[in-house]
């Protein structure tokens with residue numbers, strides 16, 4: 001999940017009877033699966049929670065360019081280079097759709113970026129892990145985009161109209177992302193011993209961080225309960241994680257790779273796999289800024305933004321000059 | 335229409351095709367270095383687009399080069415298994431990215447030439463060349479439109495943006511002359527009607543460059559000195575590092591399929 005642990009400002013979820021008439025009408029619309037549109041009334045907490053969630057998602061898309069961008073200049077063939085470029089370009093596009101969706105809630109892209117750069121807003125923990133070999137391009141597409149799809153497909157039905165529509169566009173592209181990743185893995189697993197070892201190593205390193213993408217168990221979380229009630233979250237973190245494991249294990253088998261979990265086994269009763277939890281201490285360390293690449297990733301984004309200030313200022317100044325010239329010409333003509 | 339490789343010696347045609355392919359390969363590589371690091375999200379997207387176009391064109395030019403050569407080398411073989419001395423790109427395109435202004439000026443100076451070159455190649459006597467050019471010129475028309483527009487806006491922007499654009503122009507100008515220099519291979523393909531003689535593109539290139547730079551309130555540098563060597567495989571120090579990165583996997587794991 002690209003938005004992990006979004007706070008809602010709720011201390012508990014109100015019942016319909018406890019709500020003021022306006023809020024109650026709002027909740028009833030959501031319960032009827034109606035979409036909420038930008039100009040319509042919404043509780044302030046709904047708005048701020050959505051801004052946090054969409055913002056975190058958008059930041060994840062743009063920071064997410066970096067681990068894969070890391071291998072574009074080293075892609076092993078012209079075709080792989082082109083595919084990876086197209087994939088990373090899509091991620092930038094996803095960032096753009098999502099910042100636009102957030103803007104409809106009254107927050108500008110620049111404000112959100114400022115919060116990312118100052119560390120007030122987060123992006124997904126997964127992008128703080130390094131991409132060390134070409135097989136990581138396979139593992140990222142297969143597992144990371146795979147986990148993202150798991151989360152984003154249900155979000156197509158989310159209650160906020162612009163967010164839901166952004167998700168529809170994004171999901172169309174995500175399946176290509178996952179396929180290109182899996183395709184890299186297939187090539188490597190059918191290749192030389194070196195390639196297969198690289199593929200297994202990539203799976204070993206990305207497996208638990210991918211499971212962390214869904215966030216810690218939120219069965220008892222008030223924030224999640226509130227988000228579920230508002231339908232800006234559709235499944236619990238544990239449900240999504242289970243689905244992801246159940247989908248991924250057979251794919252790993254098909255590749256001839258071993259999931260790095262000795263406890264992994266099919267549970268007939270629940271109709272899903274039992275599996276080990278990731279190391280949640282590690283997760284909280286990464287969230288707190290101590291992952292292997294936090295400094296590089298955020299540092300790269302901040303540097304890009306700061307180095308680009310003159311470019312953005314230049315374009316703004318030109319637009320102002322051009323507007324003044326048009327006005328002057330108009331006055332002269334009159 | 336005569337098929338190029340029956341009327342002209344294959345070495346000259348191969349030489350010409352690798353020049354086209356290597357220009358787009360190396361510039362595409364440079365542009366792709368910006369991934370995720372440009373000044374605004376829209377630029378990340380636009381740059382990826384330009385890089386994608388250039389890599390696509392590389393596949394076509396180098397693919398044809400391998401065919402013409404007739405030794406069974408593919409576009410990938412040519413891209414990933416030649417050493418720097420066998421690369422035929424202009425020195426301009428291997429120049430480091432520098433700040434975003436340097437990248438834009440390099441792109442603009444190249445786009446203006448690339449567009450004229452491809453426009454002329456649409457009329458090539460070699461149908462395969464004409465076909466690639468017809469496809470590529472549509473993409474490059476857009477590259478030129480975009481780089482011209484940004485040069486104008488940033489030249490005529492703030493004092494700082496103008497100063498940066500002017501510095502970039504002063505820096506790169508001496509790498510443009512190489513575009514118009516001819517050697518035996520150029521003369522051979524021109525004589526066969528496969529490609530224009532390089533110097534015939536200069537007037538049109540200058541016209542575009544002058545008009546854009548003047549609207550951008552930038553000054554064309556005086557110097558007429560032209561750095562050269564790329565077209566015959568004598569490169570700057572930068573190309574070796576580009577190749578070290580680009581070719582790493584193919585070199586470290588020879589004969590592997592990816």
Ligand SMILES: [Fe+2]
Pocket residue numbers: 061090091094170174
């Ligand atoms: Fe995405």
Ligand SMILES: [Fe+2]
Pocket residue numbers: 061064091145148
């Ligand atoms: Fe993604």
Ligand SMILES: [Fe+2]
Pocket residue numbers: 091145148173174177
């Ligand atoms: Fe993706």
